[in-house]
Amino acid sequence: MKPINVGLLGIGTVGSGTWDVLQRNASEIERRAGRGIRISRVADKDLARVKKIVGTKAKITSDAYEVVRAKDIDIVVELIGGYGVAKDLVLEAIRNRKHVVTANKALLATHGNEIFKAAQKKGVMVAFEASVAGGIPIIKALREGLAANRIEWIAGIINGTSNFILSEMRAKGLPFATVLKEAQKKGYAETDPTFDIEGVDAAHKLTILSALAFGIPMQFPKAYTEGISRLTQEDIRYAEELGYRIKLLGITKRAAKGIELRVHPTLIPTRRLIANVEGVMNAVLVKGDAVGATMYYGAGAGSQPTASAVVADLVDVTRLITADPEHRVPHLAFQPDRLAKDPILPIGEVETSYYLRMRVQDRPGVLADVTRILADSKISIDAMVQKEPEEGQSRVDIVMLTHRAIEKNVNAALAKIEKLPTVVGKVTRIRLEELL
Numbered sequence: 001m002k003p004i005n006v007g008l009l010g011i012g013t014v015g016s017g018t019w020d021v022l023q024r025n026a027s028e029i030e031r032r033a034g035r036g037i038r039i040s041r042v043a044d045k046d047l048a049r050v051k052k053i054v055g056t057k058a059k060i061t062s063d064a065y066e067v068v069r070a071k072d073i074d075i076v077v078e079l080i081g082g083y084g085v086a087k088d089l090v091l092e093a094i095r096n097r098k099h100v101v102t103a104n105k106a107l108l109a110t111h112g113n114e115i116f117k118a119a120q121k122k123g124v125m126v127a128f129e130a131s132v133a134g135g136i137p138i139i140k141a142l143r144e145g146l147a148a149n150r151i152e153w154i155a156g157i158i159n160g161t162s163n164f165i166l167s168e169m170r171a172k173g174l175p176f177a178t179v180l181k182e183a184q185k186k187g188y189a190e191t192d193p194t195f196d197i198e199g200v201d202a203a204h205k206l207t208i209l210s211a212l213a214f215g216i217p218m219q220f221p222k223a224y225t226e227g228i229s230r231l232t233q234e235d236i237r238y239a240e241e242l243g244y245r246i247k248l249l250g251i252t253k254r255a256a257k258g259i260e261l262r263v264h265p266t267l268i269p270t271r272r273l274i275a276n277v278e279g280v281m282n283a284v285l286v287k288g289d290a291v292g293a294t295m296y297y298g299a300g301a302g303s304q305p306t307a308s309a310v311v312a313d314l315v316d317v318t319r320l321i322t323a324d325p326e327h328r329v330p331h332l333a334f335q336p337d338r339l340a341k342d343p344i345l346p347i348g349e350v351e352t353s354y355y356l357r358m359r360v361q362d363r364p365g366v367l368a369d370v371t372r373i374l375a376d377s378k379i380s381i382d383a384m385v386q387k388e389p390e391e392g393q394s395r396v397d398i399v400m401l402t403h404r405a406i407e408k409n410v411n412a413a414l415a416k417i418e419k420l421p422t423v424v425g426k427v428t429r430i431r432l433e434e435l436l
Contacts, residue, residue: 001034001035002035003030003035003036003037003038004033004035004036004037004038004074004075004314004318004321005038005040005041005072005073005074005075006022006037006038006039006040006041006073006074006075006076006077006314007039007040007041007042007043007067007068007070007073007075007076007077007098008039008041008042008043008058008067008077008079009043009044009064009067009068009076009077009078009079009080009086009089010043010044010078010079010080010081011042011044011049011050011053011054011079012044012079013302013303013306014079014103014130014303014306014307014310015042015044015077015079016053016303017302017303017304017306017307017310018039018077018079018307018310018311019039019042019053019054020303020304020307021304021307021308021310021311022037022038022039022311022314023057025311026038029311029314029315032315033314033315033318033319034318034319035318037311037314037315037318038058039054039057039058039077040058040059040072040073041058041059041060041061041066041067041070041072041073042054042058042059042060042061042067043060043061043062043063043064043066043067044060044062045062047060047061047062064080064085064089065089065092068089068092068093068096068098069092069096073098074098074099074321075098075099075100075101075314075317075318076089076090076093076098076099076100076101077100077101077102077310077314078090078093078100078101078102078103078104078107079102079103079104079310080104081103081104081106081107082104082106082107083106083107083110083111086102086104086107087107087111087115090102090107090115090126091114091115091118094115094118094119094122094124094126095118095122097122097123097124098124099124099125099126099127099317099321100115100119100124100125100126100127101126101127101128101130101310101313101314101317102126102127102128102130102131103128103130103131103306103309103310104128104131105128105131105132105201105204105205105208106201106204108128108131108204108208108218109203109204109205109207109208109218109220110204110218110220112208112211112218113217113218116331116332116336117336119331120325120331120336123325124325125317125320125321125328125331126331127313127314127316127317128208128313129309129310129312129313130306130307130309130310130313131205131208132158132205132208132209133156133158133205133282133284133296133298133300134282134298134299134300134301134302134305134306134309135298135299135300135302135304135305135306135308135309136282136284136296136297136298136299136300136309137296137309137312138156138209138284138286138296139208139212140312141286141294141296142209142212142213142286142333143212143329143330143333144329144333146286146288146291146294147333148288148290148291149288149289149290149291150288150289150290151213151214151254151286151287151288151289152253152254152287152288152289153251153252153253153254153286153287154206154209154210154213154250154251154252154253154284154285154286154287155249155250155251155266155274155284155285155433155435156202156205156206156209156249156250156251156282156283156284156285157247157248157249157274157277157281157282157283157284157300158201158202158205158206158209158250158282158284158300159196159199159201159202159205159248159282159300160188160279160280160281160282160299160300160301161183161188161189161193161196161197161201161280162196162197162199162202162227162228162248163247163248163277163278163279163280163281163282164179164183164188164279164280165179165180165183165189165197165228166228166231166236166246166247166248166265167278167279168182168183169231169233169236170236170240170245170246171278173233173237174233175232175233176228176229176231176232180193180197188280197227197228197229198225198226198227198229199225199226199227199228199248199263199264200225200227202225202248202250202263203220203223203225203250203263204220205250206223206250206251206252206261206262206263207219207220207223207261209250209252209284210252210259210261211332212332212333213252213286213333214252214254214259214340214342215332215333215334215338215339215340216259216339216340216341216342217332217339219261219344222261222344223261223262223263223344224261224262224263224264224346224347224350225262225263225264226262226263226264226265227248227265228248228265231246231265231430232428234357234397235355235357235428235430238355238357238385238397238399239267239355239430240270241385242267242355242383242385242399242401243269243270243271244267244268244269244270244275244355244432245267245268245270245275245276246265246266246267246268246430247265247266247268247274247275247277248263248264248265248266249263249264249265249266249268249433250262250263251263251264251266251433254342255345255349255350255351257343257345257349258342258343258344258345258349259342259343259344259345260344260345260350261344261345262347262350264430264431265430265431266430266431266432266433267355267401267430267431267432267433268432268433268435269434269435272435273295274295274435277297280299280300280301281297281298281299281300282297282298282299282300282301283295283296283297283298284296284297285435293435347407348406348407348408348411349406349407349408350406350407351404351405351406351407352404352405352407352431352432352433353382353401353402353403353404353405353431353432353433353434354379354400354401354402354405354410354429354430354431354432355399355400355401355428355429355430355431355432356399356400356401356402356414356427356428356429357397357398357399357400357427357428358370358397358398358417358423358424358427358428359395359396359397359398359423359424359425360395360396360397360398360422360423360424361394361395361422361423361424362389362393362394362395362396363394363422365422366398366420366422366423367386367398369420369422370398370417370420370423373413373416373417373420374400374402374413374417376413377405377409377410377412377413377416378405378406378409379402379403379405379409379410379413380402380403380405381400381401381402381403382401382402382403383400383401384398384399384400384401385398385399386398386399387399395424401432402432410429414427414429
């Protein structure tokens with residue numbers, strides 16, 4: 001049987017890894033797929049770099065449209081990234097009845113609905129295992145392995161840069177700015193790290209996971225996003241003393257009134273496995289009604305791990321390339337005409353527990369004022385620690401953990417607390433999840 005011809009758009013870190021894996025494991029991949037898979041065309045602006053990697057084994061061009069329109073190409077692999085030209089190229093490939101494999105989480109989170117609709121109309125597949133958590137097969141787990149389950153929630157460490165920063169802050173006692181510079185020096189963080197440290201990258205990925213878990217359209221603009229740049233060494237230390245660690249989590253849940261879709265720093269009990277995921281590693285917890293909680297752990301980025309997911313998609317598409325489109329696994333795990341219309345809950349309607357830290361004047365009656373305001377807002381305290389004032393200081397830190405409360409009630413209470421004459425500055429609030 002003649003091999004499948006692949007057109008590769010972009011041969012940077014992941015693209016070169018994909019080329020390498022396909023060359024190195026060609027025989028094994030052919031045994032799994034039932035036919036050979038070869039990259040026969042490569043498009044990249046840096047032709048000298050492409051030639052150095054592929055030699056004469058593939059046709060090279062600087063014009064990506066030449067690849068997506070080529071009659072001899074069966075599958076297009078898009079590894080350019082971004083929202084602009086990548087979207088145009090993917091849609092053009094689909095118009096030319098090419099199957100598509102992509103690692104582009106930002107593209108899918110923002111334009112996935114349009115792309116999947118176009119692919120369904122043309123009867124082609126769009127595979128995207130590499131778009132979330134690198135080499136961890138979480139997309140396949142949600143689309144196929146957990147198909148018997150009603151998914152209750154997902155909580156994931158899905159950005160390695162932010163996890164590295166938080167791990168180093170905790171282990172070395174260093175401030176955020178210092179660790180960020182170290183992450184940039186090691187190549188874990190970009191020169192402009194905004195997408196990583198402010199949770200945007202994680203929100204892109206979480207949007208995809210939420211759509212797969214609950215059978216809803218992609219709704220990235222409705223995701224609540226809060227990053228780690230304002231976290232302090234004090235909060236990391238206090239959390240540790242209370243038996244918790246702070247991680248940037250992407251969380252999506254079924255709730256009575258809709259779907260939660262949120263990314264933010266979160267206290268997690270130290271005894272949970274996911275709380276002990278360190279460095280640039282990723283981990284995703286999925287809770288299903290039948291299977292219970294399952295965890296998926298591994299490298300969330302990098303040339304070879306991400307290439308592993310890209311090539312796995314190529315094998316999947318090759319196996320199913322002649323299958324009736326009606327009998328393929330749907331792009332978002334649920335049949336396209338059966339997607340749910342559950343609303344995404346605004347963050348003010350979310351119910352969770354909270355870590356609260358406030359600096360107050362060390363005088364009688366302060367605690368009574370604070371607890372009264374919390375009680376009036378239907379917020380009960382689970383645990384509290386009052387730190388000893390430093391020598392010569394008249395201010396102390398009070399740290400509280402609350403029971404579950406609705407966020408808008410917490411916001412209202414904090415606004416009142418911050419107006420107390422005995423409270424200095426803003427109250428630090430970090431959400432807390434037990435992940436049971």
